[in-house]
Amino acid sequence: MAAIKTEGLTKDYRTGFFLKKIRVLENLNLEVEEKEIFGFLGPNGAGKTTTLKLLMGLIYPSSGKAWIFNKEINDISAKKEIGFLPEGPYFYDYLTGSEFLNFYGGLFSIEKKRLRVKVEELLETVGLGEAGKLQLRRYSKGMLQRIGIAQSLINDPKLVILDEPMSGLDPIGRKEIRDLIIRLKDAGKTIFFSSHILSDVEMICDRVAILVKGMLIDTVSVNDLLKEEGGTIEICVSDFERSALERIREFNKKIINRGERIYITAGSESEKDEILKIIFERKGKLISVTPQKKSLEALFFKGMDKGKGKG
């Protein structure tokens, strides 16, 4: 059973005085499997939020259909299995953290005693144990994002949909959200989140869909991307003799000197092994070996170029 399935999902908006039709999403066919982290990637204005709003029933499709766990999205009971965090934290700022979660629990008719325990537990999970008594207007952006995630988990959903969960957060905040998403996956949930930042998606997603100008460019598995030929590997090394470097330069020209450190970009696995062998032989100090997942980036930009031709 697919967690999310869409068939020919299309959305037009009418704007301006003459109600000119603008297509923001075209013929989207998507399938998100159960228990995977699925990244929905695309530049700003690609139609990511539109897709999520369609799935949530906030807007209605111009044509096409969508299902969540085999239930059509206009079926209200489908929403019992979903948790949703919209883009940008906009919440009832006059409520305190725990009032806020209690309110959403009430919408699921969760029994009072169980809800109280659940709220405590969620506040702990997102690291807001103390802040539960504070009004949301006193929360920082990162705290709002976290209480927003807590809100989406109040019904213990099987599917969690997050719209730009890491936007506007500092590096620590991003990491916390990433860890939280991975924990959710470990708990057996399906996570579908949108982002315009490649590295966030690469780091945690199982599969990625790339959307540009309302059109789905490709759906790829991140693991396949890593294995794929053409992915380069960056090797960083210091305390390395010049003569040894010359040996590498014989077959690899992509060498950058940056002070003490030397960055070598290997084009393939075998090349990487060769370079590492030389480094070990000459007792160079190996600092890091980083696979460069270029192909996702390449795919992203290829899609952008394709989209440009259209609009």
Place this chain on the structure above:
Amino acid sequence: MKIFVIAKNTFKEIIRDKILYNILFFAILMIGASVLLGKLSLGEQLKVIEDMGLACISVFGTLIAIFVGISLVFKEIDKRTIYTIIAKPVTRTEFLLGKFLGLVLILLINIIIMSGCFESIIFMISNSLNLELMKAVILIFAELVVITSIAVMFSTFSTPFLSGIFTLAFYVIGNFSMDIKNLGEKSNGLARAFTSVIYYILPNLDNFDIKGKVVHGNPVSYEFIAYSIIYGILYISIVLIISVVIFQRRDFK
């Protein structure tokens, strides 16, 4: 019931907003000021206080109904707080009725506070309570709920500014509905058709106005009150059904 969960939250939202206290403060100030005005009139002091007190309750109640009503739904869409609610197993109808109910509850409490102050001033001056006045207060409340439903209807598809103007127009014209009907009966042709359309579309707020009668001691039958309340319920139901139909179809961009 999910409607009540939303109503409770709406109640909290309005209670924690400062606009309510400002309006309530001025209402009580004005009711108090009626004592001074009463002192200026010879012999008729109590009537002036009663007249002015009821007018205050009506006017300030209307202000709350319109000011809060027009932004009630708009604010949820504008601040995108509605997104998380619609994503839960809550129908749009439940959401809208919950918002409406929350505001009605606020109005009820305000009316109770205002008429409490009002009656205690009357008690201080005449050493007795005039419970006939409460008949007028009950119908004022019914009128406020009608106005609230109209404000909520406009706020499902329009900005607060426009909704405010429309609702105010409904309120003002609705107070002259009897005059409009009389005008129609005296004219003919297009004017007659036009006035009767307005008469039937706009709420007949004359049905809720017995302030003059109770102040001057004219009897008001319970039948009349019952009739007015039934009229109010019917009108509110129709307006709410229209609101729900509009709200169901719209996209939250």
